[in-house]
Amino acid sequence: MSATTDHTSPSAAEPREPRDSVRRRRAARPAGAARRLDSTGLIYLVLVGVIAISVVLTGMEGRNFFSQGNIWAVLTAMSVLGLIAIGQTLVILVGSLDLSVPYVVSLATVIAAGGMKGLDANIAAATFNALALCALVGLVMGLLVSLLHVHGFIASLGIGLVVSGYLGTNYQGSHGSAAPGLRLLGRSGIAGVIPTAFVILLVSALLVTLLLRYTRLGHHLYAIGGNQSVARMSGVRTALPVITAHVLCSVFAGIAALLLLSRTGVGSPTIGSQGRYDLLSIAAVVLGGTLLAGGKGSVIGTIGGVAIFAVLDNVMGVMQVNPFLKDFVRGFVIVLAVAVYARRSVVRRPPRFGASRPVLPVPSSKGDPA
Numbered sequence: 462m463s464a465t466t467d468h469t470s471p472s473a474a475e476p477r478e479p480r481d482s483v484r485r486r487r488a489a490r491p492a493g494a495a496r497r498l499d500s501t502g503l504i505y506l507v508l509v510g511v512i513a514i515s516v517v518l519t520g521m522e523g524r525n526f527f528s529q530g531n532i533w534a535v536l537t538a539m540s541v542l543g544l545i546a547i548g549q550t551l552v553i554l555v556g557s558l559d560l561s562v563p564y565v566v567s568l569a570t571v572i573a574a575g576g577m578k579g580l581d582a583n584i585a586a587a588t589f590n591a592l593a594l595c596a597l598v599g600l601v602m603g604l605l606v607s608l609l610h611v612h613g614f615i616a617s618l619g620i621g622l623v624v625s626g627y628l629g630t631n632y633q634g635s636h637g638s639a640a641p642g643l644r645l646l647g648r649s650g651i652a653g654v655i656p657t658a659f660v661i662l663l664v665s666a667l668l669v670t671l672l673l674r675y676t677r678l679g680h681h682l683y684a685i686g687g688n689q690s691v692a693r694m695s696g697v698r699t700a701l702p703v704i705t706a707h708v709l710c711s712v713f714a715g716i717a718a719l720l721l722l723s724r725t726g727v728g729s730p731t732i733g734s735q736g737r738y739d740l741l742s743i744a745a746v747v748l749g750g751t752l753l754a755g756g757k758g759s760v761i762g763t764i765g766g767v768a769i770f771a772v773l774d775n776v777m778g779v780m781q782v783n784p785f786l787k788d789f790v791r792g793f794v795i796v797l798a799v800a801v802y803a804r805r806s807v808v809r810r811p812p813r814f815g816a817s818r819p820v821l822p823v824p825s826s827k828g829d830p831a
Contacts, residue, residue, distance in 0.1 A: 500750030556755030557613030574728030599711030647723030686755025695823025
């Protein structure tokens with residue numbers, strides 16, 4: 462009985478050969494910790510390495526990287542860029558782009574500062590007006606992208622130039638004055654180490670992460686960024702998510718502008734372009750593992766990319782590095798990160814040909830002997 466079973470088992474297993482082939486291909490993929498180390502885990506591993514190098518370089522200059530003032534400076538630098546990068550993440554996830562964020566930041570600072578006029582009683586009205594105007598700018602861009610099918614690069618560039626022309630025509634130098642209550646926000650923090658602005662960044666990142674993971678809007682953003690035509694044929698109304706992404710991006714830029722205003726005290730029509738928040742926010746998003754084509758990425762990875770830029774800028778500031786060398790370092794980090802992500806995506810693809818694939822028998826022709 463056992464001999465008969467041994468002889469018949471191979472023939473019975475032949476129909477399951479394709480399933481065994483799939484199992485072999487799955488077993489050939491990285492397993493355990495190597496497979497769990499996705500782009501987000503990789504970026505935070507790089508962040509740990511950057512911090513370790515920064516500690517050494519800062520120590521060589523006679524400074525302590527983990528001093529209270531230095532940690533405060535790093536987290537404060539993360540706050541403004543981080544909020545802009547969160548909004549940029551939403552736009553890039555949906556397959557678009559926003560180059561108008563530096564001009565939206567400048568516009569929000571002058572509108573808010575001009576409305577406050579140094580009085581705490583005007584904080585609520587001035588803040589609402591600034592954020593409402595930012596939302597209007599984002600709405601216009603979203604309508605151009607979703608309804609008129611203008612590429613996000615062109616639409617945001619055109620709107621950015623319009624806002625820049627308005628600022629240059631109507632504002633010369635600083636404008637208005639921040640209210641004392643808003644300035645207090647820029648100086649307040651937890652235990653003198655964690656700025657309130659950084660807490661706002663963390664809360665915003667948490668809310669957007671929940672939106673992307675657990676809401677229909679978040680799922681639609683990923684679907685549209687992955688393939689807009691397929692998403693449309695699947696019943697997704699593509700216009701509303703695209704418009705929402707652009708509106709939220711401009712609103713987050715407005716919130717970042719209020720944080721800048723709390724530190725500078727006056728509105729500036731050039732503060733956004735001087736900070737180069739358009740290119741830096743896109744770079745932070747890409748460095749965090751979000752695909753520029755859309756459909757893949759996370760806010761958690763974006764925060765990691767922002768942290769790397771903040772740490773690098775801090776240590777280069779301590780070492781008094783030439784500004785041109787700073788740009789070289791940023792560019793090198795971005796290119797290296799994108800190259801690593803591209804390499805990992807190629808390596809992880811399952812093999813299309815190989816010995817593990819089952820070989821199907823060739824049917825005999827009618828003329829061949831049976």
